[in-house]
Amino acid sequence: MVTIEASCVIKKPKEKVFEILRDMESYPSFMRDVKNLKVIKSLSDTKFITSWETEIEGAPVNWKEEDNIDEPAGIIKFNMVEGYYQSYQGIWHVKEWHDGSKLTLKADFDWGIPILEEYVGSVLKKKAERGLTGMVLAIKNKAENSNV
Numbered sequence: 001m002v003t004i005e006a007s008c009v010i011k012k013p014k015e016k017v018f019e020i021l022r023d024m025e026s027y028p029s030f031m032r033d034v035k036n037l038k039v040i041k042s043l044s045d046t047k048f049i050t051s052w053e054t055e056i057e058g059a060p061v062n063w064k065e066e067d068n069i070d071e072p073a074g075i076i077k078f079n080m081v082e083g084y085y086q087s088y089q090g091i092w093h094v095k096e097w098h099d100g101s102k103l104t105l106k107a108d109f110d111w112g113i114p115i116l117e118e119y120v121g122s123v124l125k126k127k128a129e130r131g132l133t134g135m136v137l138a139i140k141n142k143a144e145n146s147n148v
Contacts, residue, residue, distance in 0.1 A: 001087070002111075002125050006133040007104035012143040014101040017094045018074050020142055021103070024050055024067070031138045033131060035060075046070070049081065056127055063088065074101075086112025105136050 010017050020026075027034045036053035043049065046069040054061045063083025069076050074095055080088035090107030109128055 002109045002128070003106065004109065004125065004129050004132055005104060005106040006129070006136045007102060008136050008140045009097055009100060009102050010140045010143050011100040014074055014094050014096050017101045017103055017139065017143050018071060020139055021076060021092055021094060022069060022071070027135075027138075030142045031135055033134060040064070054131075056131060086110040103136055103139060105132050107132060 024037055025039060027037050033054050033056060034052070035055055036051075038051050039048045040051045041049040043066070048067045048069075049064055050067055051064050052062060061084060063080050063085070065078045065080045065083075065088070067076055067078050074093060076092040078090055078092075087110040088107065090105065093104045093106075094101050095104075096102075107128070109124075111124055
């Protein structure tokens with residue numbers, strides 16, 4: 001299993017950043033690699049199943065995940081329930097930080113093919129790092145360049 005973390009400081013209050021983060025269905029409008037994202041099932045007011053369609057260097061990557069939202073804590077936990085990987089889970093966390101907030105995305109990947117990981121694991125990790133960093137920076141850009 002590989003753990004990847006990406007974070008950035010955003011010059012907006014925690015509540016404003018979390019508002020963008022929580023509106024997952026809007027991600028395709030400002031995240032380059034997210035092609036489609038839909039809430040396909042609501043399990044409660046704070047728990048959802050979402051369907052993701054992304055593209056990594058031209059290759060489609062799709063999955064479904066359960067998202068658990070804890071707005072007061074500034075946290076969204078996710079866990080893949082169906083998809084290409086053996087497992088994919090993690091957490092988004094927004095916290096107050098000096099004159100704004102800090103957004104962190106931490107994810108654990110298990111690609112599920114040990115021999116593949118042995119030979120191309122570092123390439124897969126770099127692609128995942130670029131993808132997660134891109135998502136964090138897209139939220140920063142939307143927060144700092146909009147009237148949210």
